[in-house]
Amino acid sequence: MSKTLQGRRRVLPAVLGLVALMYSPKAALAQVAAGSIVESVVDPQGVRSSSVNRHDPTRLTLPRLIDLGRLDDAREKLREQFAIQGELPRLLFFEAMILYKERQYLQSIQRLARSLTLSDGDPDVYKLAGLNLVSLGRRDLAGPYFEAAVELAPRDFMARYYLGLHQLSDRRYDRAETILRDVINLRPDYLDAYILLGVAKEQRGKEEEAIRTYHQAIELAEQQHLKRATPFLYLARLLISLHRHEQSLAPLKRAVEIDSTSSEARTLLGQALTYLGRYDEALPVLMDAAALQPRDKTAHYLLMRVYKRLGKKSEAAREMQLFRELNESGTGNRSPDDPGRPYGRRSHVR
Template structure:
């Protein structure tokens, strides 16, 4: 009986060893892998029965439990890989498993030897027992370290939580590492495919992100989050009809879903279907009157249609429902800029900076708002901040030197020559090509001194602007207005006619000419 048992074990061992050597030379079939795994699994079960009476936290029982779990996971993996057994990738996985099984077989044999030695040993003194316990502890630690080197299957839920935590922390390297491992063990888990789509989206690999979210939808077609992410990815790929279909699927699952309606409305806006977008935003307000994004959307539509007062009302309603959104304050500030209500524009644009200190566009617009209120010092401060962040943004290499030049001339006229020279050098350091910004700066100085009730000085700067750039129609119109107010209608008309010669479609010059013809 013992002899037969020995030969049977030797045969099993030979099967595993031969499988290992065969994998180095020939393709392995799934049937061969399954047979070898069943043999090894039976040996593990046999050992587990020998330690059945051991405490649950004993080293032997913990080790064999881990081995049994690993083999069960290998069985799942073989079923997944069965359809592609002839591919190079699957053959590599099979070879890797065969090598691992050989180590497990050796590990089980070592534990069996320890059990037999413990059973056949003669009674020992307490000192001998203590020494053997210590040696046994070291042996178990050595065996455990070998076991720890092998890939250990993970619990499905705990692995999900680890990946989700890494996604929230934007630790994309950890996300990729864990997903590579988890998807081998749980290829049927839609959440893991959803997280893979998030990873691919973060890498801007949108085709792969689309593939991952479609796999998540195949496994979980009634999950609204998956459809929403699919819509976002389709938009990134420019596939607007597919995105529209994805958001529509959410409404089929949940007709009262507000975010899906907002996504659909935004998509309709992007594709030029404004009336349909407006209807969806109004539906959202009916479903949830406190939703700020719907008011923002209606404000954007009103602004596009030139209904600025209506747009302001909607944006103000959005802000009362979400006072932490820089985008809302920026939009409202831009409308006030369009309406030349610069004091209100400044109030809202400064709120953008408070909420988002790195917002470059708000700083540029604040510079323009202060420029139009003749607070050139503050305009210079904001534009210099834009210049430091991006010296190519918003034509800043024109506006900032113009502001420094205006500042330099105002300081010079106050006899502050050192400060004036410094400001002019700052202008030249930024843009030594002075043709355009000096002419515009002179025109603006004319406007500034006219606001200070100094018409002679204003006229001087208007003429300086035309010396630098004779085609500056703004300066020609301003000189015409100044001459009209000085009761010189013929000179005024001469300047307006010159402006029309440069730009025949100049409505301001045409309007002044018509008015003066009716009022000689």
């Protein structure tokens, strides 16, 4: 065991305890960021186990119940296990996982801190501690927990994935790229690692490599029969940012086909068509986008441009007014300078 890891394992439980004391539940809830770095890309994975019957809670293991989101059944089974086995570190971890899934991050941290005082060798505890800290808006404290998880379990691809995501969030793109390559070496079929690897390459100015990586993600999604628009959207955003609007049409149409409720896919498709001068095609697409997400100011801005090009002055004025109201209120989604990109060109994953 490295001296660095030994030092972390002495200090990190105390840090968790301090975090739990620093925040009242009310303050913690106020700091939980909607759409944090883990929410849209990652679903935390505990210990998974197979079962012959997913409907009978008496025949499902505790981690499987948590994995299925059957938290009431999981709590009941956890109470039974505590009564039989006492306060074991692994049971405390499962309780913390339930609390995390319920967005009770402080309580989850408290149970993890208790688990670490009993045993500090479980990498899953460190992973979950890092995720809790990110969700509390304390990303600055989360990194050492992901590092510790990787050191304890070098072949745990999820530990490396979380660490890579954290490095990406800190804009350490070169290190993120290295870590995400390691994730893919450990788990070649893990789609999200390809997506984030593409982001890391894009941020390093390696656009052509990023495009190839997004295509790999798309091929993997198709092979696995995954109905996910995400890799298509990431590819299309990059192509649009490079002014390769014609090339962006195919992935955007596929994204719309996969997710009929995605206003983002329609806004991006409408943007590409607008830049190509195909206003008659762009109009219904953007109208659908605005209907799906009325507060998407980018859709309204693009609609204004399309109406103006089509000579519909009153409609253009109406959309411009809507855009201005959303822009001034600060409540609209996205901006006309950054359509469809969740973090902005050269500034992914804040």
